[in-house]
Amino acid sequence: MSQIETVILKPDTNGIAEAALVFWRGGLVAFPTETVYGLGADARNDVAVAKIYAAKGRPSFNPLIVHLADVAAVHNYCEMSDVAQRLAAAFWPGAMTLVLPLLQDAGISKLVTAGLDTLAVRVPDHVVAQNLLAEFGGPVAAPSANPSGRISPTTAAHVIAGLSGKIDAIVDGGTCGVGVESTIVDCSGPVPCILRAGGIPTEALEACLGMALATPSDPTTPTSPGQLLSHYAPQGSVRLNARHFDAHETGLGFGAVDAQLNLSPSGDLVEAAANLFAMLHRLDAMGATAIAVSPIPDHGLGRAINDRLKRAAAPRD
Ligand code: TXA
């Protein structure tokens, strides 16, 4: 792929207008959401969407999430069951993606859905993403703005490190608050189920619906087409549930432990989620070859953190 100049845009009126123009011209813009930075393109434009796959080096069977400004816009593209509407009312805008039946003739590129008859959609809760979606006025396909298989970006600097020269622009909106990707709920079948743990805890979804939801238990069985086992991989090896750190290891702690980096010294899972990807990026920058991670409680945002850490620790090709 030939290199292009990547423009860094401010998150102000001019920057947002420039970013929307890039979408209209079929280009790629990375932008902040409350979860992680997304790499966006016009979801109706085949060539633009193909550029996302090329820039990320992403396998083409992996469908993308479409970002929309509000629930009203979602109705233009998808069928929404009662359950979907309840979840949307409770958690959008926010860190939840719904997989919904795609309407015929919705105009979404087949490269976005990878040929599926469902569409993953999300209304992000971030002022820059909201302003950009409003200015553009169309559906924006956006996976996380990292090379495929690598750590997701929570700052503009992470995006530039991974994709500079491959994308047209990035809107620098600072650090993402949530820090892990959205929770994906499949609402296309008779029973809703969770395809990916993420920024909205499972417990909150269950409380909203008044029912237990099936969750991904074993990372070796991909439930979502893009849930590859080895993912989020830092350069070094990763050892999980470490109750002590060996001399050759770089410790990534949680709670009151003595470690080079600590996701949350006070044991706060929300803080740990927000720090997770930035600290994995830092471990790369430090040249850590053997990373050992403290045990993380498996509830609330801990589930999303453990899901990402298992994939970071998985055997690689
Ligand atoms: O927080 C997030 O969700 C971020 C920000 C940018 O919004 N986006 C993100 O996108 O994480 P991505 O592409 O890295 O992950 C999308 C996941 C993949 O695992 C993909 O397989 C799944 O969503 N997915 C997309 N469409 C689907 C569908 N129709 N059915 C099932 N899974 C789907």
Ligand code: MG
């Ligand atoms: Mg991703």
